[in-house]
Amino acid sequence: MNSAILRIRGLDAARYGIENLEIPLGQLICFRGGAGSGAQALAHDVLLGESRRRFLRALSPQDRERFGGLGHPVEMEDASGLPPAQSLPGNLLHGRVVDVLHLRSDLARILQTLVQTxxxxxxxxxxxxxxxxxxxxxxxxxxxxxxxxxxxxxxxxxxxxxxxxxxxxxxxxxxxxxxxxxxxxxxxxxxxxxxxxxxxxxxxxxxxxxxxxxxxxxxxxxxxxxxxxxxxxxxxxxxxxxxxxxxxxxxxxxRACGLSAQQLVWGHWLDEDEASASNQIAGSTLAGRALADLKTSQIGDFDAWLSNLLEDPLPIHCSTSDHTSLIVRARSLLAPAIELGLGKLPLWRQWSHLAFGERLLLSVAAAISQRLSGLLHVVVPPLSGLPAATLSVVMDGLGRLVTQGGTVVFVDADSAVAARAQVVVDLQKVESQEQQPSAKVQRVERDGMLVIRPRSPVADSTPLDPDLRLDLPLGCLICVDGSSGSGKSALLRQLTLGLTGSADCRSDFAIDATGIRRCLHMSDEVLRASQGTLMQLLTLGRDLARLFAATSSAQEHQLRSESFELERPGGRCARCEGVGEIVHRLEYVEDLVVICPDCEGRRFREEVFVATVRGASIGDLMEMTVDEAARFLHREQRPQAILRAAQVDGLASYQLGTPVHRLDRLLILRALLAAHAGRADHRDLFLVERAGAGEDQAGARQVHESLRRLVARGATVVATRAMAVTPDNADWLVSMGPGTGAAGGRIVVSKQVSGPA
Ligand SMILES: [Zn+2]
Ligand SMILES: [Zn+2]
CATH class of the missing domain: 3.30.190.20 (Ribosomal protein L1/L10, rRNA-binding domain)
Known part of the structure; x- marks a missing residue:
């Protein structure tokens, strides 16, 4: 039993929802709170961010840069008892299931030892x-x-x-x-x-x-x-x-003639992407199984094969203890994955092709098998969107990490999910505006289909049925349903690749969507939004710049539109390049972030402020909250539409100049959806994964309304099932399955949802 306590004092309560955090280590802990509550920021920026900075501070400055620098420090008085923290699911960009489970080198050694040349x-x-x-x-x-x-x-x-x-x-x-x-x-x-x-x-x-x-x-x-x-x-x-x-x-x-031979380097064979293999491998079998098949095997099969290896007679050059311990170790790496129901997951599947639920379970399994006690495991993405069965298994897995001496923190707004934790930390919503459900939106009916067909030759790199065919109507809200691992995320990913992919990174399917000009995967958009201000997220920069450039004071001082933009040089502060802050990267201590001394955090050069609209300069405008700006700009049509949307979306009290890194991911998504409220049309396709997951009920309703707003403008929204989009409140339902993994990836149902009469 771990009786240590993690204490962090002097946090900015407006941002993290709490001033002093005190949690017992060795427990399953939930930070309860939805968008803007600070729950995500507390888990991500404070726990993961501070742990990462402590680790990086021990490295040389060059190594630190290689890991992306120290990042923004969190303002706090002091922190004690913070263990090394790890994010779940991990953030692997390349690599396969076999890598997440740390199996690749062990497997190479097993083959190296056992295969006879x-x-x-x-x-x-x-x-x-x-x-x-x-x-x-x-x-x-x-x-x-x-x-x-x-x-x-x-x-x-x-x-x-x-x-x-x-x-x-x-x-x-x-x-x-x-x-x-x-x-x-x-x-x-x-x-x-x-x-x-x-x-x-x-x-x-x-x-x-x-x-x-x-x-x-x-x-x-x-x-x-x-x-x-x-x-x-x-x-x-x-x-x-x-x-x-x-x-x-x-x-x-x-052994017979003494001539030296070339030993096949199995590590290289395992690293090759194609199952091409030389003749040497083509014929080789081990424990009754062709080696060439190894790369297509599933976790469960692979484990059974290892168990057979233990019973096979040993080649003479292997010592029993080495051989046994190698195989026993490899099996111990696989066991948690099998226990968490991932036995059917192909060992060579790309991480990028895994569904969210699979990634999470796999990361949890890997963490269990590493047996490192004393770690803090932080699950930032909300769990409430997961199907009930998957959620239970995830909770079991997280429980095992605690049993092994770890601490687990997850973030969710849903009380049912929070109830599974041993300790719940309630975070206050900084702003809670009672939302009026928007008036019944009239859906714009129009022709056009999104058509997905197999491409030949068929690539076998996705969990989707290579023969998948799907026709979807445009201009409506489409819900993609199915259990975790049934192929929901993969379908969205293929749509993105099909409509935006380059030649070397194209979809495995032929995707035809006549009339669609722009396809946005909102998860990618949220990740991309790491710099700048809320104003830029809301895409208000250009409109406001034009507004100021048109004033007589601007013309008098020869200030053109770009003088009022942060994206390019001109009017922005040259010293901080419009960021308002300057980060000093120091050699041996924490990076120092100071307000820019030239512009005093106002981001623009002094002379730009002579131009005013109804008495307010661009600097004044950036200090306005969304609410204030909406009132102030009531005559400007496009900014007005966006600001109204942002108001409704729970951003009313945020200043336009709020740096993006101070917003949590749920708020960033809301801001992006609000921005599109000002310009989306029938040529836009929005892909939203787990829409509303992590929000409380009111928040989820809000996200639903934001998506409806886009559909009302003629856009098409395809969302995987979560709190905001369900088979009941969508226009069209695509159900994937019938099972998960190899038994999934097919379209079970694709039909119009019969709404209430
Ligand atoms: Zn010989
Ligand atoms: Zn500056």
Whole structure:
């Protein structure tokens, strides 16, 4: 039981929803709160951010830059008891399931050890034997009971001189083997000397013994001596049998003829993307299974194969303990994934093709198998959008991390989800504007379809059925339903690739959407929005710049439109480039962020402020909240539409100049949806993953209304099922399944939702 406590004092309550945070470690903890409550910011910026900064501070400045720099420090008085924190799901950009489970190098070693290579010259078995292993093989496995000579095959660059012979004799090796006869070399006219005068290879007798009964120390010394003399090469000449020679080279080589061989580097084969493979692999089997199939196997199958390997007879060169521990370790990495229901997940599937639920479960499984106690696991994406069955498994997995001595923090607004935590930290919504549900939106009916067809040849890289066909109506709200892993996210991803992808990164399907000009995957848009201000998120910059440029004061001072924009040089402060802050990257201590001394945080050069609209400069405008700006700009049509939308979307009390990094992801999504309220039309397709997940009920309703607003302008919205978009409140339902993983990826239902009469 962990009785330590994490304490953080002096936080900005307006931003993080709490001033002093105190949580017991070793528990399952929920930060309860929706958009703007600070719950996400507290988990992401404070817990993950501070832990990351502590880790990075221990690195050199160059390494820090490589990891993306220290980031914005959190203002706080002090923090104690903060353990190293890890984000779940992890944020892997490349890589596959096998990498998340840290299995790749173990698998390479298993193959390296077990797969038998045969000699190209004589067909003998090729092996690599270290000193101890060589002793074990001839003494125990092969148990040679005949008397043997231990021979060092000494290679010379020129025929031996008297000095060479003398040195060998002085070292205690006065005999050589010539044509199966032992000859002495300890005098000038010895037969051994005379017969080897023109030879470049001399077979020196190191010892004469019976391997099965010799002491391991004596046998080992003979092998080591021979190897030292002959560059790692040594063989046993069995007496009474002219043909029988056993090579025991340190290098990978043939046991029968001693020729060195190329060992296939399995790590490279595993790293290759294509299951192309050389002939060597094509024919190889291990435990009854073709190796070429390994790359298509699922987690559960793969584990069964490993278990068969344990029962298979061992190749002679493997020591039982090494082999067993390798396989047992690999199985222990797989076990949590299987227990969390991921047995059907293909081991070589790309991380980027996994559904959110799969990513989360896989990351949890990997964290369980790493057995690192004392970590803080932080789940920032809300869990409430997950199907009930998946949610239960996720909670079980998180519970196991706690049992192993870890601490888990997750963020959600949903009380049912929060109820599964041992400790709930309630975060206050900074702003809670009672929302009026918007008037019944008249849907704009129009022609046009979004058509998805298989492309030939079919690529097999997505979890979707390669033969998937789907026709969707445009200009409506479409809900994609199905259990976690059934292919919902993958479908959205394919739409993005199909409509925006480049030639080398295109969809696996032919996607035709005549009339669609712009396709926006909102998760990508949220991630992209990391800099600038709320004003820029709301895309108000250009409109406001024009407004100011049109004033007489601006014209008088020759200020043009770009003088009022933050995106480009002109009117913005040259020192901070319109950011308002300056970050000093210091060598050994925390980065220092100071308000820009030139503009005092106002982002523009002083002379820009002479231009005023109804008494307010652009600087004044950026200090206005969304509410104030909406009133102030009531005559400007487009800004008005956007600001109204932002007001309704819960951003009313945020200043236009609020830096984006101070908004949580839910608020950023709301701001982006509000921005599109001012310009979306029938040419736009919006893809929204897990719409409204993490919001409370009112918040989810709000997100639904924001999406409806886009549809009312003629746009098409495709959203995966979550709190804001369900089969009941959408216009069209696509149901994916029937199962998950390989049993999913197909369209089960695609139909119009029959609304209430
Ligand atoms: Zn050979
Ligand atoms: Zn400045």
């Amino acid at each position: 045969t000699c190209r010259h004589c067909g003998g078995e090729c092996q690599h034997l270290d000193d101890d292993r060589a002793v074990e093989v001839v003494q125990t496995h092969e148990a040679i009971t005949d008397r043997c000579l231990v021979i060092a095959p000494l290679e010379l660059s020129e025929p031996p001189t008297a000095t060479v012979y003398d040195e060998l004799v002085r070292a205690g090796f006065p005999r050589v083997l010539i044509a199966d006869e032992v000859q002495r070399i300890d005098s000038d006219d010895a037969k051994g000397r005379r017969s080897t005068l023109d030879q470049l290879t001399i077979h020196i007798v190191i010892d004469r013994l019976v391997p099965a009964t010799a002491t391991p120390a004596r046998l080992g010394e003979a092998i080591r001596n021979a190897r030292a003399m002959a560059h790692g090469r040594v063989f046993l000449k069995i007496e009474n049998n002219e043909q029988d020679v056993r090579w025991l080279n340190r290098q990978f080589s043939c």
